[in-house]
Structure formats: C-alpha cells, structure tokens
Amino acid sequence: MRRALVPVLAALLALAPLVPMAGMKQYVLHVMIQILIWSFIGGAWSLMGRFGLVSLGHGAFLGLGAYATVLLWNFWAWSPWLGGAVAVVLTAILAAVVAYPCSRFQVVGHYFGLVTLAVGEVIRLLIIAERDWTGGSLGVSLKPVGSDSLWALQFADKRVFYYGALALWLAGLWVWHRVDRSMARSAMEAIGEDETAAASVGIHVTRFKIAITVLSAALTAVGGVAYAQYIAYVNPDTLAGIGVSLRIVFAVVLGGMYSLLGPAVGAALTIALSEWLRIAFGLKLIGMAETIYGFLLVVFIIFLPAGIVGSAGGLLRGGARYGPPHPPDARRAPA
Amino acid sequence: MSLLELTGVTTGYGHFTALWDVGLRVERGEAVAVVGPNGAGKTTLLRVISGVLPVRAGTLTFDGAALAGRPAHEVVAHGIAHVPEGRRLFPTLTVADNLKMGAYLGRARKHYAETLARVYALFPVLAERRTQRAGSLSGGEQQMLAIGRALMSRPRLILLDEPSMGLAPVMVLRLFDLIRRVREEGYTILVVEQNVRQVLKLVDRAYLLEVGRIKMEGRAAELNDQDFVRKAYVGL
Amino acid sequence: MIDPIFLAEAAVNGVLLGGVLALLALGLNLIFGVIDIVWIAYVDLVMLCMYLVYFLVQVYGWPVWAGGLAAVALGAALGIAVHLLIISPILGSAPINQLLATGGLLFFLQSFATFLWTTDHRSVRLSLPSYDLGGIFLPLTRVIPFAISILALVALYLFLTRTFVGTAIRAVSQDREAMGLMGANPHRIYLVTSAVGGLMAGLAGALLIFLYSVHPFFGGQLGPLTFMICVLGGLGNMVGAFVASFIMSEIISIAGVLWSTEMGYVIAFVVFIVMIFVRPGGILARRG
Numbered sequence: 008m009r010r011a012l013v014p015v016l017a018a019l020l021a022l023a024p025l026v027p028m029a030g031m032k033q034y035v036l037h038v039m040i041q042i043l044i045w046s047f048i049g050g051a052w053s054l055m056g057r058f059g060l061v062s063l064g065h066g067a068f069l070g071l072g073a074y075a076t077v078l079l080w081n082f083w084a085w086s087p088w089l090g091g092a093v094a095v096v097l098t099a100i101l102a103a104v105v106a107y108p109c110s111r112f113q114v115v116g117h118y119f120g121l122v123t124l125a126v127g128e129v130i131r132l133l134i135i136a137e138r139d140w141t142g143g144s145l146g147v148s149l150k151p152v153g154s155d156s157l158w159a160l161q162f163a164d165k166r167v168f169y170y171g172a173l174a175l176w177l178a179g180l181w182v183w184h185r186v187d188r189s190m191a192r193s194a195m196e197a198i199g200e201d202e203t204a205a206a207s208v209g210i211h212v213t214r215f216k217i218a219i220t221v222l223s224a225a226l227t228a229v230g231g232v233a234y235a236q237y238i239a240y241v242n243p244d245t246l247a248g249i250g251v252s253l254r255i256v257f258a259v260v261l262g263g264m265y266s267l268l269g270p271a272v273g274a275a276l277t278i279a280l281s282e283w284l285r286i287a288f289g290l291k292l293i294g295m296a297e298t299i300y301g302f303l304l305v306v307f308i309i310f311l312p313a314g315i316v317g318s319a320g321g322l323l324r325g326g327a328r329y330g331p332p333h334p335p336d337a338r339r340a341p342a
Numbered sequence: 343m344s345l346l347e348l349t350g351v352t353t354g355y356g357h358f359t360a361l362w363d364v365g366l367r368v369e370r371g372e373a374v375a376v377v378g379p380n381g382a383g384k385t386t387l388l389r390v391i392s393g394v395l396p397v398r399a400g401t402l403t404f405d406g407a408a409l410a411g412r413p414a415h416e417v418v419a420h421g422i423a424h425v426p427e428g429r430r431l432f433p434t435l436t437v438a439d440n441l442k443m444g445a446y447l448g449r450a451r452k453h454y455a456e457t458l459a460r461v462y463a464l465f466p467v468l469a470e471r472r473t474q475r476a477g478s479l480s481g482g483e484q485q486m487l488a489i490g491r492a493l494m495s496r497p498r499l500i501l502l503d504e505p506s507m508g509l510a511p512v513m514v515l516r517l518f519d520l521i522r523r524v525r526e527e528g529y530t531i532l533v534v535e536q537n538v539r540q541v542l543k544l545v546d547r548a549y550l551l552e553v554g555r556i557k558m559e560g561r562a563a564e565l566n567d568q569d570f571v572r573k574a575y576v577g578l
Numbered sequence: 579m580i581d582p583i584f585l586a587e588a589a590v591n592g593v594l595l596g597g598v599l600a601l602l603a604l605g606l607n608l609i610f611g612v613i614d615i616v617w618i619a620y621v622d623l624v625m626l627c628m629y630l631v632y633f634l635v636q637v638y639g640w641p642v643w644a645g646g647l648a649a650v651a652l653g654a655a656l657g658i659a660v661h662l663l664i665i666s667p668i669l670g671s672a673p674i675n676q677l678l679a680t681g682g683l684l685f686f687l688q689s690f691a692t693f694l695w696t697t698d699h700r701s702v703r704l705s706l707p708s709y710d711l712g713g714i715f716l717p718l719t720r721v722i723p724f725a726i727s728i729l730a731l732v733a734l735y736l737f738l739t740r741t742f743v744g745t746a747i748r749a750v751s752q753d754r755e756a757m758g759l760m761g762a763n764p765h766r767i768y769l770v771t772s773a774v775g776g777l778m779a780g781l782a783g784a785l786l787i788f789l790y791s792v793h794p795f796f797g798g799q800l801g802p803l804t805f806m807i808c809v810l811g812g813l814g815n816m817v818g819a820f821v822a823s824f825i826m827s828e829i830i831s832i833a834g835v836l837w838s839t840e841m842g843y844v845i846a847f848v849v850f851i852v853m854i855f856v857r858p859g860g861i862l863a864r865r866g
Contacts, residue, residue: 061674108855116673117616117813121805122854125847128802132847136840249802253618253681260678294693294794301686305664308679312671392759418761430756432749439739443749446742447761495761 013180013267020173024166036165038282042275043172044234047179049259049270051226054186055219056256057264059115062220063252064105064123065227067130070247071098072228073235078140080159081150087160091232095225101126102224103217110216124249131248146242149235160236168237175233176271179226183267186219261307263314272316277304343406345370345530346391346422346499350400351410353390360386362554363400368499373531375541375562377574378551384534385427387551388501391532392424393417405498419447423497427504429488433477437468440476440487444494453496461490464523482513486520493524500524502533506540518544538574542566550574583713584835590711592831593824594720597727598785600823602800603807604734604816605778611751611814612771615665615676619684620779621797621804623656625691627783628792632700642704646784650777657776661769684797691794701791723785730781731820737774738816747771751814799843803830806850812860822861825849 020043024036052065075094079085085093105126108114114122134141141147152159155167162168235241245251254277262273280303284296311318344367351364360383368374376384389395391402397410404420418424423444432440441461445454462469465486471479476487485505492500505521506514518540525531525544535541542548542562550558550565550573558570606620617623627649634645664679706718738744750757750767758764790796807826811818826846833842853861 056674061677063677105851112855112858114854114858117610117614117677118809118854118858120616120677121809122851124802125806125851129844129847129851132840132844136838136844249618249798250685253678253684256674257678257681260674264674292693293696294689294691297689298686298693301682301684301689304682304685305679308675308682309664309667312668312675394755394758413763414755414758415761415763418759424759426756426759430753430759432752432756434752435745435749439745439749442742442745443757443760443762446746446757450761451742491760 013177016268017173017177021170024169033165036169038278040165040168040172040237042271042278043169043176044230044237045255045258045274045278046271047172047176047233048227048230049255049262049274050176050179050183051223051230052255053259053264053270054183054223054226056259058219060216060220061116061120061256062123062223063120063249063256064125064127064130065224065255066247066249066252067123067127068098068102068224068227069231069234069251069255070130070134070241070243071101072231073241073246074134074141076232077147077149077235077241081147082140086158087232087236088158091229094232095228098228098231099221099225102221106217106220107213109220110213124252127248127252131243134243134247141243144243146240146245149239149241151239161239172233172237175229180267182222182226186222187267257304260314261304261311263316263318265314266316269314269316273314276315344368345372345405346532347403348391348400351390351397351402352399353386353395353397355395359398360554361390364551364554364556366549366556368530368532370498371528371530372547373525373533373545375545375548376532376534376551377536377538377541377548378557379575380536381553382551383554384551385503386554388424388426388503388532388534391417392422392501394424418495418497419449421496421498422501423492423495423499424501425488425492425503425505427507429484431476431484431487431491434475436473437476437479437487438472440491441468441472441494444491445496447495450495454494457494457496460527461493464493464527465490465520481509482517485509485517489521489524493529497529499530499532502531502535504534504536506535506537514540538571539566542571580836585832587714588831588835589828590714590716591720592828594724595789595831596824596827597724597731598782598789599800599804599807599827600820601727601730601778601782601785602804603811603819603823604731605775605782606804607808607811607814607816607819608747608771608778609775610808612747613661613665613669613768615673616680616805617660617775618677618680618801618805619660619687619797620680620775621801622684622687623653623660623776623779624783624786624800625792625794625796626656626687627653627780628787628796629691629695629700631784631787632702632792636700636702646781649784650780653780653783654773654777657772657774657779658769660776661772665772666765666768684801688794688797695794697793697795699791699793702787704788719788723788726781726785730778734774734778735816743767743770747774803843803846806847810850810853810861812862815860815862818860818862825861 023039048069052062055062072094075097076087076090079090079093080087105122109119109122135144152161155162231246258273258277259270260273261276262271263269281296281300284299288296346368348364348366352359352362354360364387376387378384386395390397393409393412393414393416400410401408402410404422407420409417409420432443441458445451445457450457467483468487468490471483476484479487489505502521505517509517514537522544533541533545542565545562548560548562548565549556550570602621602624606617609615609617630652631645631649634640634648635642660683664683665676668676668679704719708715708717710716738748746757746762746767747770750762750764754764757767803826807822808819810826811820811822829846829849830842833845
C-alpha cells in the first residue's frame, strides 16, 4: 500500500491545475508551488538530518544557490541552466569545505549545529556586506526578459512552474529513496548511533559524512535556484541566515524526519499555516500571524516529538517504526 | 526491624531483567557483603537501593520507610549514601568542593564543618590535598574521596560499589584497612566486591548473587571456604 | 591609511563591549553547560528586557537604576518561565527537538515584539560626560556598563565557587547522576540555573539599552555571536567564555573600523569556524 502512495499522490498533484477553482486558481497554484519547492528543500535537509547531522546552516546553501544564479544572470546574462549549475557546484564546494574538517575532527551534535549556523551567518552577512552586487539587505530582483523563455527560465504561466516544481519534488523523493535503499543508509545509521563503533567495523565515516553533506547541500542549492526563478527576487533574510535555516528544520521535524513523505507533510503544514494566518490577519495586527506561528511551532515540538508522520506511523503500528534506531541520548545500561 | 530490608525485588533495563526476586537485609551496625561473578547484578542491586533504578516489583524498606519508587535524591535524605561504581567524583572540582557536595542536603549542611573535620581525621591525605582537583588524585586517593564524600551526608547506611576496583594490590589492603576504620566508627555498610577473600575478612555476613538471584547467604566466617569463594568468582 | 588612534579607540571600545558580551556568554554557557540545551532565543529574552527599561525609563520616567533592577527581575522570571514551560516538558526528547522548541520561541518573541511595539528602533540616551584619554574618546555611557558587567561577573564567580548551590551547579554539569546521589534534585538545580541565566540576560539587557537601540530583531546578530563565544570558550568553561568574549568583541570592533560592521562579524564567525577545528575543546582546553 505504501509503495502505491507516491505514484497516486503524484498523479493527483499532476491533475491539480486542471481542476477549476474559480478565481482562486492562481493563488492555490502559488501556494502549492511553494510547498513543493520547500518539500524538496526539506527532503534535501533530511538526507543529513536523519543521520544525526543536524545542520542549522542550510540557509547558506540555499542562499548561495539562489544568489549565484540570479547575479550571474543579471550581470553577465548567464542562463540559469548554466548559472544554476555553477551555483550548485559552488555550493557543493562550500559544503565539502565545511564537511571535511567537521568529519575529520569529529565535530558532532551541538557543535556541528553551531558550525553550520556560523556558516549560514557568514553567507548572509557577506550578501549584506557586498551591497554593490547583491543589493544588501534590500535584496535584488531577477532581470525580466519580458516573455516566456526556457533559456531564461522565466514564464508568465504559473502552471509551468507548478509542473517544474512537481518534477523537482519527485526527483528529490527518488534521491531520498535511493539513499535509503543503498548501503550508505545502514552505514550512516551506524554513524548516527556510534561513530567509533562504526569506524571499527570498517565504515569509512569521513567519506560517508562528506558525501551526504555535499549531496544535501547541492540539492538545497537546486531548491534555491528553483525558488529564485519562481519568485524572481532574492533577499538575504528570506534565503539565508538562521531564520530560513530554522524554518527548513522545523518543517522536516514537524512532518517527521525519518519518513519519505515527512518533509512534504511538514512543509505543506507550515506553509499552509503561515499563509492562512497571513490572510486571516491581513494588514491588521502586524506580527500577530507570525506570533501564532511561533507559538504553534513550540506547541507542536512539545506534543508531537516524533513529527506528524512519525507519530501517526507509531500509533498505527503500535511501535516507533519511523524513529531513529535508538534514542540518541540513551546511555548504555551498566551491567 | 532491620535497617534495610528488600523482599522480592525485581528490576532491569528495558526488556532485560537484571534482578529476580531478591531478598536481603542489613541490621544496624552490621557490615554486609554481596559477592558474585561479573555481570551477576551486584551494581544493579546497589543502584536499585539508592533509587537510581526503579523497583519493578517487591518492597524496599529503610528504617521502616518504604523507599521503592522514590528518586535518588530523596533516598539520600533518608540516610543512604551510595559510593558508585567508578567513584563518579566531580573531576574538575577541588577535593574540598567534592566533600562539600557530599553535605549538600540540609541536615548534613548544618553539621558541615564538624563532619568535614571527622572525614579529614579519617583520611588525612584528603586534608593535605584539599585544594587539588579531584581528577588529579591517584586511584586510591580518589576512592578515599568518594567514601569521604559519602560520609559527608552523615548517612546511616553506606553502599560501597567495588571499592577495590582498579587499585594496586598494596593499595587494596590499605583501603580495606580504612573501610574497617569506617566500620569501627559505627557506620552500617553494604559492600559489593570482587575481591571475595578480603571482603569476607571485613564483613559480618555475605550474600552470593548469581545471574540476578541470591544463591547463598551466611556468616562471613562460615563462608570463607574454597567452594564459596570459587562460586563467587566464577559462578560455578 | 587609517589613523592609529582610531584603531586604539576601536580596541578600547572592543574591551568595553567585551564586558557586556561576557555577561551574555556566561549566562548562556551556564545553561548550556548544566542542562545541555542551546537556548536559541536567549538574546531575544535580552531584547524583551531592553524594551522594559526603555518603557520604564523613557516613557514612565523611572530612575535608571530602578528600570535596570526591574529588567534583572524580568530576566530571572523569563528564565524560570522558559525552563518550566518549554524545556522541562522536553528534557527527554531528542536534542534537535529541544533546540527547535527554543527556535520556535525565537520566532514567537520576535513577532510578538513586532506586534506590540512595531519595528521602530528605540533607545535610551543618557547625557553623561566623556573623557579624553590621549585622543581616545572614552564615554561614561560605555565605561559604566563595562564596570557593572565586571562586577556582576565577579559576583557570578563567587556564587559558583563559594555557595553550596553554585558548587552544585558546577557539579551537575560534570555528572548529573552523581549529584543526584548527593541528594540534589536535578530539576531544582536546573531551575536555579535557568533563573541565574535569565538574570544575566536581564542585566545584559539593562546595560545594552544604553549602548544600542532596541528593535524586535535585536537578537539576530548578537544571538549567533553569543553561541559562538560559548563554544569558542569551551562548553561550560566560564573562564574560556570570558576570554572568548573579549577576543570576539575586539575582532568585531577593529574589523568594523577597518572595513564594515558586517565584515567584522564575518571575520569573527570565520575565526570561530577555524578555531572549532583547531581547538575543539575551546581556546583554553589542554590538548591531548
């Protein structure tokens, strides 16, 4: 039954733009495109997160991917296909530069989180500091070509982006599935549990960690490129830094870090929630929507510690199928 | 009424049951040993008495008070001091601060200076090293500090977990002498030990624990024979 | 070429800022070391305390000292509230959940402040004399907060080394279970630690409002910096955090004069990243 879930879901989503939705169609599509892109990004994050590599700096990878593509297009008219590829390569290099010493010197847990957080801040501050290029904290808009163009990846019709985002999301699920099925999974889980033990049975810890970090960062950069092309505007606070990094992690943990559709459920929920609150409050009571959003996040984390999919799965099965093999802080019982 | 009395105590970790139906008592002023091979559950027994591990079934009374289900910090307040396996000192705190933590509880805190003088009299080396970090002491000194720290709470029962572990043979003999002096001060002791011959010279009675069950009990003098000692070491 | 006198002045300012940063870093490090949880929203509590002083002093005309004391009290109360309402229920959860819960608090506090007080920048300006020390400008509005910070740090040091509870806080950070065997209820120790950590945040807020203007996103830049200082100094290592505060504040101050404020932070963060690889146990850790 579970095997059929994704194809059925994909088919339903593929048909969505054909459903008449009165005047709401453009807006619904807009929300769904965002959900798909952030699901993809969340999935990329969870590739690392589920193996105990909790990154608080994915904003750096997202921002680097988005900004590099936009700036290459604006200043040198490099097509986003080319610029995006360059941006992804740059991001992969950044990830490798961070991941290598982290694995080499066994920077784990809180320390890993704080190193990645620092990387995220460095990228955000560099974007703000280089204002002549990046527009500083005001952000920068993508130079429009004025017509639909596959070369420039700009389209007036939201449906094009919708199908693009859907394809991207499915591709992300495929990568997730491949990693899940591959040897790397058991290896990485062993690392998540006990690094020394994993190393002693011949698992090349350093190589696995770097590989999964680079993969996760590169996919996140792809997500950044997609988001920038769709929104046609980049800004350091929405695409880099601690705020966006935390939002990614929130969505994933809320949905369930250890299951295929967890990140998508989390992204759908957080985006739907913040959109709903935004509309409910409109321009009145500025800040109230975000206040409730923050409050609900705390409540969710306290009462649904395994995430929605995790908690639901656990209830259905009467056990924690979608949990880490052991609680991360469980101490071995003394004899 | 015994000072400490366990009846039918069962406990474990997760799905694993480490102690089955254990019955044990310690009278006031007595020294009692629990011996047995590695993995028999000796440490678990002390951990369940001091409330670090919950009791799953059975009763645990101390001086008439039911202690099963009470957390560790409440058990200490009743007068049980636990010198844990591996000593568990606070390594970067000074010797004096470690002793001070032993007297954390209100009752002990009131008599802090007085108890400290007694502990220093018992272990003069601790007085000499009072400003050193606990982590910098030798193994024997660390064990003395761990015992001294337990005495600081003015306990009515001291639980000693493998006091001789990791010590050189000469040091083991000295340590048992010191424990004997602690006994002579009038403290009640329940000790878990690998070094069966030495510990049987120290205590009044002993229990043999094997794979989580009490297998034998008797007066120390009677148990000090080849057969018992062999069982205590290898469980055969 | 920059006049050396500007660099000297930046260095002095770095020292003066370092004192207040140390207050923040030590408060967070205490919680970090004892409860093993990163309060991502720590500096956002400082932000609330800054607003309190602003309103009490600037709007309601309280004397400065009374506003400061109120902020300290609010800080301690917030510390207790965060522990009881957010941390305590999830002490057994995965570390990532603990981190995210305080992350949610960060969103909550920033947006709630926006809702209540808009994004306007507010400040309390005192007119106090300045001294001229051989061309270096030394305003009392910076010297006094520095002096109060140092006094508070000395008081914290005495509390942690001289009192039973303070020593127990240090002991719990080394061995939680052993401290339980001493008869200390770990949850009470956590509560006291959170209160003291919150109190430090309140005091830092009461001092920072005289140096910077406050706005809902005040925690954005100082927050990450404070975590970095804690790690740079070594988890739970109070002296290390103290030294690291001054290293970071000097980098930010001097690089800020040479290039720009953002570059100052960039360099400080890069130094942090490099240091964590070179000296993972903190700057004062003995190797090996």
